[in-house]
Amino acid sequence: MQLTFDATDPGALATFWAEVLGYKLDDPPAGFASWDEALEAWGVPEERRNDKSALVDPEGRGPRLFFQKVPEQKVAKNRLHLDVRSAVGLEGEERMAAFEARAAELVELGATRVKRFEPGGLDAGHIVMQDPDGNEFCLD
Structure with a gap:
């Protein structure tokens, strides 16, 4: 299961929720020491490297949290919280x-x-x- 958040700053929002829930950033893909190394190897431009972020429960029990960049601000109350x-x-x-x-x-x-x-x-x-x-x- 995964919960997805729309965000103006996925990296910052992921960092906030990691602190709140005791989660950690998703590990980089096999063969890469860091996400920066992977994104560089894949040719992702620097200005697009904060378009997505993900967190996982270090104990493997809770859902994965995914944060994706959107251009607009939130305008109404959440229907789910x-x-x-x-x-x-x-x-x-x-x-x-x-x-x-x-x-x-x-x-x-x-x-x-x-x-x-x-x-x-x-x-x-x-x-x-x-x-x-x-x-x-x-x-x-």
Whole structure:
């Protein structure tokens, strides 16, 4: 399985999500020590070398994440978003404190905090964030 992100800067967005999820950049193809070496050998011009990037779960359990360059900015709310599990097993204020700590870390990486939803009813509480390209995700 692979999830694909449209991005204005695939390399930067891949770096952000690698930090958030504990993923790593996809290894270069066999026979190449780095992606730069492979792209050079394939004749890819320098200005096109950030057109794509990919991440993989180092434990091999999660989906591959693919980032592709698009010319336009994001203009509407995502119809699909990721929930970044940041307080598994916690409840109430302890849960929200864990979200606040994680939100602060992610803001340092380039995320934007959008809104905090307090616990109540069927909602155990969460924080809506945006990645550096404006894609919504939740700390849940």
